Amino acid sequence: MAIHYEPLETQSLAKQIADKIRSAILDGRLKVDERLPTEEELAVKFAVSRPTIREALKRLAAQNLVRSRRGPAGGTFIKRPTPDELRRSVATSATLMVTFGEFDVDAITEARREMERLCLRLAISRRNEDYLKRMATEVELQRSDISDEEFCASDIRFHQTLVDATANPVLQFNMVSVIEALQPLMNMIANRFREREAIVEYHYALYRAIKDEDLEAAEKALDDLIDYLCVQYHSAQRG
Amino acid sequence: MAIHYEPLETQSLAKQIADKIRSAILDGRLKVDERLPTEEELAVKFAVSRPTIREALKRLAAQNLVRSRRGPAGGTFIKRPTPDELRRSVATSATLMVTFGEFDVDAITEARREMERLCLRLAISRRNEDYLKRMATEVELQRSDISDEEFCASDIRFHQTLVDATANPVLQFNMVSVIEALQPLMNMIANRFREREAIVEYHYALYRAIKDEDLEAAEKALDDLIDYLCVQYHSAQRG
DNA sequence: TTTGTATATTTGTCAAACAAATAGATAAAT
DNA sequence: ATTTATCTATTTGTTTGACAAATATACAAA
Numbered sequence: 001m002a003i004h005y006e007p008l009e010t011q012s013l014a015k016q017i018a019d020k021i022r023s024a025i026l027d028g029r030l031k032v033d034e035r036l037p038t039e040e041e042l043a044v045k046f047a048v049s050r051p052t053i054r055e056a057l058k059r060l061a062a063q064n065l066v067r068s069r070r071g072p073a074g075g076t077f078i079k080r081p082t083p084d085e086l087r088r089s090v091a092t093s094a095t096l097m098v099t100f101g102e103f104d105v106d107a108i109t110e111a112r113r114e115m116e117r118l119c120l121r122l123a124i125s126r127r128n129e130d131y132l133k134r135m136a137t138e139v140e141l142q143r144s145d146i147s148d149e150e151f152c153a154s155d156i157r158f159h160q161t162l163v164d165a166t167a168n169p170v171l172q173f174n175m176v177s178v179i180e181a182l183q184p185l186m187n188m189i190a191n192r193f194r195e196r197e198a199i200v201e202y203h204y205a206l207y208r209a210i211k212d213e214d215l216e217a218a219e220k221a222l223d224d225l226i227d228y229l230c231v232q233y234h235s236a237q238r239g
Numbered sequence: 240m241a242i243h244y245e246p247l248e249t250q251s252l253a254k255q256i257a258d259k260i261r262s263a264i265l266d267g268r269l270k271v272d273e274r275l276p277t278e279e280e281l282a283v284k285f286a287v288s289r290p291t292i293r294e295a296l297k298r299l300a301a302q303n304l305v306r307s308r309r310g311p312a313g314g315t316f317i318k319r320p321t322p323d324e325l326r327r328s329v330a331t332s333a334t335l336m337v338t339f340g341e342f343d344v345d346a347i348t349e350a351r352r353e354m355e356r357l358c359l360r361l362a363i364s365r366r367n368e369d370y371l372k373r374m375a376t377e378v379e380l381q382r383s384d385i386s387d388e389e390f391c392a393s394d395i396r397f398h399q400t401l402v403d404a405t406a407n408p409v410l411q412f413n414m415v416s417v418i419e420a421l422q423p424l425m426n427m428i429a430n431r432f433r434e435r436e437a438i439v440e441y442h443y444a445l446y447r448a449i450k451d452e453d454l455e456a457a458e459k460a461l462d463d464l465i466d467y468l469c470v471q472y473h474s475a476q477r478g
Numbered sequence: 479t480t481t482g483t484a485t486a487t488t489t490g491t492c493a494a495a496c497a498a499a500t501a502g503a504t505a506a507a508t
Numbered sequence: 509a510t511t512t513a514t515c516t517a518t519t520t521g522t523t524t525g526a527c528a529a530a531t532a533t534a535c536a537a538a
Contacts, residue, residue, distance in 0.1 A: 012490065014297060026334070038519060049492045051290045054520085058253060058294045059301035071500030072518040083341050086332040093325040094412070095265070102322050103409050111409035114357050122353075170342050170350035170420065173333070174413045181409065251521065277488060288523045293490090310531030311487040481538075491528070498521070506513070 013048050014055035021056065025065055025078055036066070036076040064089075083169075087176050094177030103181055105233060112178050113226045116159070119175065120218050123165035124210055131165040135207045142200045148191045155186055158203055162210075182229075189232045198228060252287050253294035260295065264304055264317055275305070275315040303328075322408075326415050333416030342420055344472060351417045352465045355398070358414065359457050362404035363449055370404040374446045381439045387430045394425055397442055401449075421468075428471045437467060 024030045037045065042053045057076055060066045064081035068074070081089075097103050123131070138158040142151060156179060163175040189195045202225035209218035263269045276284065281292045296315055299305045303320035307313070320328075336342050362370070377397040381390060395418055402414040428434045441464035448457035 014490085015300075018301070026331075026338075028338075032339075040519085051293070051493095052491060054290070055294055055297045055490095058297050061254075062257070062298035062301040068520060069500085070498070070518090070520045072516095073501050074499080074519050076520085080339050081332075081335055083336065086336055086341075089332050090329050090416075092265075093320075093328050096320055097322065097325055097408075097412060099265075099267075100271075100319050103412075107407045107409045110361075111407055111413070114361070114410075115354070115413075118353050118357060122349075168346045168350055169336075170346045170417065171353075173336060173342075174350070174354075174416060177329075177413060178409065253521085279488085290524095291522060294521095307489060308531085309487090309489040309529070311485095312532050313488050313530080315489085479538100481536100483534100483536075485532105485534085487530100487532085489528105489530080492526080494524090496521105496523080499519085501518085502516085504513100504515070506511100508509100508511075 012055075013046075014052050014059065017042075017046050017048070017053065017056040018059040022060060022063070022065060025060075030078050032078050032080045034078045036078070038075060083173075087173060090173065091176050091180045094181050098181050098184060105185065105230070108178070108181050108185075109226055109230055112182055113223065115171075115175060115178055116162070116222055117219055119163050119166050119171060120206075120210070120222060121215060122168065122171070123162055124213050124215050124218060126165065126167050127210065127213055128165055128167075131161055132207070132211055134161045135203075135210070139200060139204050139207055142196070142203065148187075151190050151196060152183065152186055155190070155199070155203075156180075156183065162206070165210075185229060185233055188236060189229070195232055199225065202228065251294075252285075253291050253298065256281075256285050256287070256292065256295040257298040261299060261302070261304060264299075269317050271317050271319045273317045275317070277314060322412075326412060329412065330415050330419045333420050337420050337423060344424065344469075347417070347420050347424075348465055348469055351421055352462065354410075354414060354417055355401070356458055356461055358402050358405050358410055359445075359449070359461060360454060361407065361410070362401055363452050363454055363457060365404065365406050366449065366452055367404055367406075370400055371446070371450055373400045374442075374449070378439060378443050378446055381435070381442060387426075390429050390435060391422065391425055394429070394438070394442075395419075395422065401445070404449075424468060424472055427475060428468070434471055438464065441467065 021030070021036075030036075036042065036057075039050050039053050039057070043050045046053065057066060057068070061068070064085045065079060066076050067079040068076045098108070135158055138154050138161065141154050142158070146154070159179050160172075160175070163172050163179075166172070190199075202221055205221035206218060206225070209215075209221055260269070260275075269275075275281065275296075278289050278292050278296070282289045285292065296305060296307070300307070303324045304318060305315050306318040307315045337347070374397055377393050377400065380393050381397070385393070398418050399411075399414070402411050402418075405411070429438075441460055444460035445457060445464070448454075448460055
């Protein structure tokens with residue numbers, strides 16, 4: 001019988017130190033804007049050299065958990081990651097899941113259909129002129145003569161606005177990854193004029209339905225849009 | 240009028256280098272398992288010192304994008320983050336959003352109610368004995384005499400299993416943050432025996448409804464559970 | 479054929495120093 | 509007296525050079 005030994009994994013000192021400080025931040029033993037000791041002092045405290053301490057701090061900086069400033073009043077401070085940084089981090093994770101094939105197209109479209117439908121319902125029940133105006137602006141833009149990149153960017157903004165209209169930050173946070181995950185597919189089919197035109201019309205139908213507070217029409221427009229994207233995708237796969 | 244100058248932000252060399260390599264990874268110019276040049280060579284290539292290169296690589300390591308090994312066949316390799324690492328990263332981001340007050344309890348419960356209801360529908364339509372068995376096991380466990388920590392962990396597993404039953408990896412990925420986000424609230428009320436008992440009964444009702452493919456009963460059980468959590472939370476706030 | 483050993487390579491760590499930014503104190507000029 | 513310039517101390521940013529530790533490869537010995 002094969003004996004399974006412990007990983008024994010002697011991790012690098014820098015990683016161990018980074019993990020210690022991170023958990024101190026996450027469970028509140030270190031508070032936001034608090035100043036860490038200087039790198040020199042940390043080196044003494046952890047009995048390692050300054051470069052090792054720096055590697056640890058850079059790991060934390062990569063996760064937006066600390067920031068550093070030079071000078072006498074400088075140092076390394078506990079930082080509160082901004083919502084935008086956290087959203088961006090989630091979006092990156094979602095993109096990696098897609099590029100490494102963890103999400104198949106069917107799963108992505110199903111999730112998006114279900115979740116965006118849900119957002120639709122809430123958006124209509126909280127109908128708000130401001131968001132409607134922003135959606136109309138994006139549709140206008142998409143009808144005009146813009147580049148494929150601008151079209152894709154506008155597409156993202158259109159759907160994100162729809163999600164923002166739910167007035168629910170948790171849904172907004174989660175939809176980032178779903179919208180982002182579908183983007184490669186959008187890019188693929190956005191460079192054909194006919195496809196773009198069709199998509200804009202679905203967007204307009206969606207906008208109108210929300211404006212009229214017509215849930216049924218809105219759900220149909222969303223279904224049609226996603227069905228259309230699926231068909232286009234599968235035909236592109238064959239062709 | 241105050242003039243707003245550009246940030247002018249001269250970022251550290253290590254950060255610039257890390258960002259360059261990261262974008263090369265993300266848009267596929269560097270492929271998984273590919274070996275980067277040695278730290279020495281990178282130092283020459285970017286015209287900086289080795290510690291600076293190392294700080295850059297450690298930033299990437301913190302994001303699970305590279306791994307390093309010592310020795311002749313060692314070096315720094317492009318790594319594909321595992322789904323679990325990415326989920327953990329999302330969970331951490333969600334936790335930070337909660338602890339920094341970006342999500343209020345109403346938004347969290349609304350999102351969870353809506354999204355878990357959606358998962359419920361899919362889970363029933365894809366009813367699977369394996370997942371049902373796992374849910375039953377968790378309910379049994381929750382009925383037994385376990386610590387509060389174990390109870391909370393089991394609660395997470397119960398709901399995660401429900402989500403897994405949708406067989407949709409995108410939903411699974413997203414629900415991590417919603418389930419995680421509600422956890423502080425769970426912890427708060429899990430240390431009272433009566434509350435625990437009530438929660439288990441809702442879990443059991445949920446399990447039974449899915450087993451019987453009774454969507455209506457399942458939605459009611461979920462609603463009741465979340466309503467109960469809300470009531471408990473608000474009474475705890477007052478008390 | 480197996481086992482041990484040397485060797486080269488590469489990351490991990492350390493030590494000491496200088497560069498650059500910057501807050502605060504001090505001196506100079508108006 | 510108030511502003512401006514300069515100095516100084518402090519802290520992160522970066523460099524250099526070195527040694528330690530791990531490990532794949534080749535080679536020698538049993």
